[in-house]
Amino acid sequence: MNALATGTADAIKIRSLVKRFGAFTAVKDVNISVPAGSFLVLVGPSGCGKSTLLRMLAGLESPSEGEIAFVGQTVSSGAGGVIADAGKRNAGLVFQSYALWPHMTVAGNIAWPLKVARWPRDKREQRVREVLSLLGIDTLAERYPAEISGGQQQRVAIARTIAPQPSILLFDEPLSNLDAKLRIEMRSELMRIHRATGATSVYVTHDQVEAMTMATHVAVLNNGRVEQFGKPIDLLRNPQTTFVATFLGTPPANLIPVHRAGDGLVFGDMVLAPASVAAGRDDAQLLFRAEDVSVGAVAGAPSLMARFAEAAPIAGRTMVTAMVGDLRVTAMADSYFTATPGEPIPLSFIRTPDAVFAATGERIQQ
Numbered sequence: 001m002n003a004l005a006t007g008t009a010d011a012i013k014i015r016s017l018v019k020r021f022g023a024f025t026a027v028k029d030v031n032i033s034v035p036a037g038s039f040l041v042l043v044g045p046s047g048c049g050k051s052t053l054l055r056m057l058a059g060l061e062s063p064s065e066g067e068i069a070f071v072g073q074t075v076s077s078g079a080g081g082v083i084a085d086a087g088k089r090n091a092g093l094v095f096q097s098y099a100l101w102p103h104m105t106v107a108g109n110i111a112w113p114l115k116v117a118r119w120p121r122d123k124r125e126q127r128v129r130e131v132l133s134l135l136g137i138d139t140l141a142e143r144y145p146a147e148i149s150g151g152q153q154q155r156v157a158i159a160r161t162i163a164p165q166p167s168i169l170l171f172d173e174p175l176s177n178l179d180a181k182l183r184i185e186m187r188s189e190l191m192r193i194h195r196a197t198g199a200t201s202v203y204v205t206h207d208q209v210e211a212m213t214m215a216t217h218v219a220v221l222n223n224g225r226v227e228q229f230g231k232p233i234d235l236l237r238n239p240q241t242t243f244v245a246t247f248l249g250t251p252p253a254n255l256i257p258v259h260r261a262g263d264g265l266v267f268g269d270m271v272l273a274p275a276s277v278a279a280g281r282d283d284a285q286l287l288f289r290a291e292d293v294s295v296g297a298v299a300g301a302p303s304l305m306a307r308f309a310e311a312a313p314i315a316g317r318t319m320v321t322a323m324v325g326d327l328r329v330t331a332m333a334d335s336y337f338t339a340t341p342g343e344p345i346p347l348s349f350i351r352t353p354d355a356v357f358a359a360t361g362e363r364i365q366q
């Protein structure tokens with residue numbers, strides 16, 4: 001790295017980044033900047049380009065176009081390729097497979113990158129003790145990888161990555177090999193480690209719950225593009241596309257396709273909103289959260305008959321999924337509710353739509 005770092009530079013700045021593999025474009029014009037200490041989550045369905053983007057940040061893949069800068073210093077660019085190589089960008093990478101050295105003890109594995117970086121023995125031993133304690137694995141120091149569990153191996157892999165004190169930590173689905181309970185535990189652990197190290201983190205996952213609980217900033221990727229970038233709560237409250245609106249949030253929100261009839265937007269013969277909310281368009285999509293759709297008839301609210309599909313109790317209420325033709329609608333019932341699959345049940349739209357989208361998927365601002 002040769003350029004001087006400026007005090008106000010973003011920890012990570014990605015500008016107009018493109019990655020092509022032959023004729024296929026895996027990452028398309030990505031622009032993201034985050035300040036130091038952020039926890040940036042890249043989330044999206046399989047094949048959307050998350051890992052390719054992370055590999056470019058790590059210096060394992062060179063961009064076709066655009067630029068990546070860490071603290072004001074360009075580390076990769078379309079013109080220059082990988083300028084600071086993987087070992088020289090002060091970034092640590094944690095994969096979903098732990099890749100520990102089987103012939104080295106836990107302490108040996110953690111000390112290895114410090115040895116490679118020529119840390120003196122006393123500093124090395126002190127740092128290994130520090131990270132063993134930070135990860136809560138002090139008692140495993142002399143064991144070999146084959147003698148510890150998968151969850152413990154992942155802790156060792158994380159300890160090994162943070163030992164050299166990288167200023168940027170890159171995680172590629174690090175929890176996907178763990179069982180559900182351990183994942184939740186490790187999620188809070190990782191957030192604690194993030195706070196303790198102060199490193200700027202970039203975390204790849206396809207799990208939106210993981211994204212929403214851990215992130216200070218989220219980039220939702222779809223088909224190589226960033227659909228939306230921002231704080232988790234802003235993405236949840238203010239989705240700019242139907243993709244973001246339906247990808248994030250639990251239970252999933254409903255998108256109801258409507259068309260204009262007179263001065264109303266209708267679904268079937270039910271008027272769901274005034275035509276004015278869609279700025280004179282003939283077709284639109286209305287976003288209703290599950291809690292805005294109630295099971296049963298409600299006086300004054302538009303309602304329709306749906307076919308019951310399934311029910312799941314959640315925190316004293318029941319999340320009910322029902323079919324209206326081919327459309328899945330998620331609604332909430334106030335107490336325990338169940339029915340026979342296929343049984344007709346009434347659904348009521350008890351609030352105005354949360355957001356309005358064009359038929360092509362982009363948000364129509366009110």
Ligand SMILES: Nc1ncnc2c1ncn2[C@@H]1O[C@H](COP(=O)(O)OP(=O)(O)OP(=O)(O)O)[C@@H](O)[C@H]1O
Pocket residue numbers: 021024026044045046047048049050051052053206
């Ligand atoms: N070396 C490569 N050569 C050709 N195509 C590639 C290469 N690496 C990735 N791709 C393609 O680029 C696209 C994005 O892949 P990437 O691994 O970044 O997706 P992802 O979002 O991480 O998916 P997953 O969650 O399944 O890991 C995919 O269509 C993939 O097949």
